[in-house]
Amino acid sequence: MPGTLLPPRSKRHHAQMERVSAAKPDLYLISSEDIIYEQDLGEDPGSIKPWISYIEYKQQNGTLYEQAFIMERACKQLPRSYKLWKLYLELRISHLRGRNPALHRDEYQKVNGLFERALVLLNKMPRIWEMYLSFLLEQPLVTQTRQTFDRALRALPITQHNRIWKLYKSFARSASGDTAIQIWARYMQVHPETAEDYIELLVELGRYTQAVRKYMEILNDSTFRSKEGKSHFQIWSEMVELLVNKAKKIDTQSYGGIDVEAIIRSGIERFSDQRGRLWAGLATYWITKGNFEKARDVFEEGVTTVMTVRDFTMIFDSYVEFEESIIGTLMDQASIRSKKGKVDEDADFDLDLRMMRFEQLMDRRPFLVNDVLLRQNPNNVIEWEKRVGLWGKNKAEIVNTYAAAIAAINPKKAHGKFHELWVNYAKFYEQGGDLDTARVIFDKAVKVPFKTVAELAETWCEWAEMELRNENFDKAVDIMAKATQAPKKSTVDYFDESLSPQQRVHKSWKLWSFYVDLVESVGTTDETRKIYDRIFELRIATPQTVVNFANLLEENKYFEESFKIYERGLDLFSYPVAFELWNLYLTKAVDRKISIERLRDLFEQALDGCPPKFAKVLYLMYGNLEEERGLARHAMRIYERATRAVSDEDRLEMFNFYITKSASNFGLTSTRPIYERAIAALPDSEAKDMCLKFAEMERRLGEIDRARAIYGHASQFCDPRTNAGFWQKWEAFEVQHGNEDTFKEMLRIKRSVQAQYNTDVNFIASQAIARSQQQRAQENGEADMGDEEADKEQADAMAALERQARAPVGFVAASTGPEGGNRPSGAQQPAPPANVNPDAIDLDDDEDMNE
Known part of the structure; x- marks a missing residue:
């Protein structure tokens, strides 16, 4: 009814409302404009449609009381209508929005009663419950709100509970205390996957023991999966961090209390890569608890059991920081006492004792690091040697370290040179003057099953060298004789790993080499020869x-x-x-x-089966022998064999050497067949050079036709564009010794060869590559001139080359007239006479030609 609403802020309006309500409220709230809607309601009172129309009209034109009056009547007429109740409840809630629930407690209670009326028939509607619960959360009614949440959970099906729990969890955090914990514990029964949120709440509320127990519960549950994607170790680390940081507030004394040390030690065993952090955490736990001696014991246990330098460094740094903090506190206390003039001998003694322990701890660090590395690999010879060096001049500890190393190292798994450890052990006694003990150590060392034969051989040699240093030469020889002792015919394979090093050491070249050098130095020649013979017998x-x-x-x-x-x-x-x-x-x-016959036989043996790459030197030695002590023709025959036997890289050089020797011994004419065979045997690039030499020789002999024929033969190897030197030489030759016909023949051959190379696939490909490289260079800015200037210059250059090719030295090109031919640029040349043919060729006389 309208009387249940909060009065409007106008006092006059409120008084008027009270008077009218006391008389005839229904008549006051129903106006003449409402008659049509009232008639519709009378015609069909059980339908929701006229009520909705009536409400919508009042929402636009009616007062708040009129709207409430109509909605109250509608809800009484149709009490099961969710839509009508929702409109009515929203109206009442909106009217109270922004008002203090404590000051207007009665009005809030009226709306609460209205919700209770609605829920009598609509208790399966989750939206009504949500509205009611949200409205209650605005009021300071903890018990009523909690009970209402419980009623909602009981009334609604479990599929709708998530909507209620969303509000219920918010209420739990605001309620805090035991209420929040009980609510979350109930929620955890339905949603165990939210255990991390529950733990977070427990930590916020200071319930650390319960939080740790929940951590332990989810860690023991193999089916638990973190909704935040945390790994098993991350959850375990969070628990350990809580245990360490809140050590004093976690129950460890009562029945069923938490054994923190056992938990952390189980992690140390389980998570090997985190041992350093966990040992430091365990020590920090005892420091937080105030048990410093227990913390120190944990630090000591940690630095003496970890397996990695990283873990050791982490624990040791925490240990040092712990000791420094205690010493700093004691020094501050001593300073305060000194200012007050007080003397406390026990406190001063405690401070001195802790200072001494701290210094010892720092001195122990290298040894502790060495212990870590040796725990990682007790077969690490290098670290054992470092440990010996750490002891300095402490002889007793050095001996103990050597003994411990020898006992701990497995020779087959040794990392480093195990034999050097034995040798250094013996040298330690040798330097002390105790040779007998050193010999005992070496005697044991040579019986050790080393990983390789080389280590055993080194040990024998070191033993002998010790005797040599002490001038016991005979003793050294006896030791090496014992080391190399072997059966007369040994069939042992030096590389047979199935045999022990002692069974194979007699085939060690290092051992025999040392032995033979030793006997050669202190023994006789016959003894040395016997050892060499023995080496040959063993085939080593x-x-x-x-x-x-x-x-x-x-x-x-x-x-x-x-x-x-x-x-x-x-x-x-x-x-x-x-x-x-x-x-x-x-x-x-x-x-x-x-004798020469014996030498020839030796050279023939050497050359038999000799690879071509090694034949050159032997043939030259053989030929030189024949030149000095034999016959020249025999030497020429050897050089001729050499040209066929040597490798391709040496063949040209061998032919040149053969030609030189033949010319010096038998004259130039004897080299003709050599030149001919060389040209036939050598590749084209080398045959070209040989042809030029051959032609030059024939020219010097006056055989012009033979020389020209050789040039013609060589022309097939020489492309005019890449071998311009050859054609210049031939051109010079024809200018000097030829005539017009021979020169034209030369030009014809040149054009023919150029045409041949123009159709050669390899040449075309190389020219295309050259052009592309030139174009790329121009694009990269390597060409300083513009495209037009470059094309012009290239055209001019090509034209000049063409003129040069058509008009060699001594001739005038017919197409260019008086200006043609090769002449120096800028040179002044006289104009030809009018009666002289410009295309005439000036040929020398026959006498000049013959010359």
């Missing part, structure tokens, strides 16, 4: 072994035996190693002046 000789053995015999005047050593070496090695041995062998054999 190298080219250097062959050379050293041969040089040893040569120094002792055993020349023939040194030659035999070279031959033994040549039986062992093939080319290219054999080339170096043959080179030395033949050089020494030639120097010894042995």
